[in-house]
Amino acid sequence: MILDKNDLTILPTLARDCRTSYSIIGSQIGLSSKSVKARVKKMVSNGVIEKFVVK
Numbered sequence: 296m297i298l299d300k301n302d303l304t305i306l307p308t309l310a311r312d313c314r315t316s317y318s319i320i321g322s323q324i325g326l327s328s329k330s331v332k333a334r335v336k337k338m339v340s341n342g343v344i345e346k347f348v349v350k
Contacts, residue, residue, distance in 0.1 A: 296341040
């Protein structure tokens with residue numbers, strides 16, 4: 296999977312706080328929450344994101 300600049304912005308945001316809402320992430324990068332959700336789902340399907348962990 297080739298990651299674009301939006302994907303590369305989403306990843307560190309989720310790494311800092313995996314509970315950040317898709318709408319907040321979307322507002323930071325100019326995408327709808329639906330688009331962010333689709334991108335995250337695609338990254339999970341392609342193994343870029345393996346799991347969401349809270350410790």
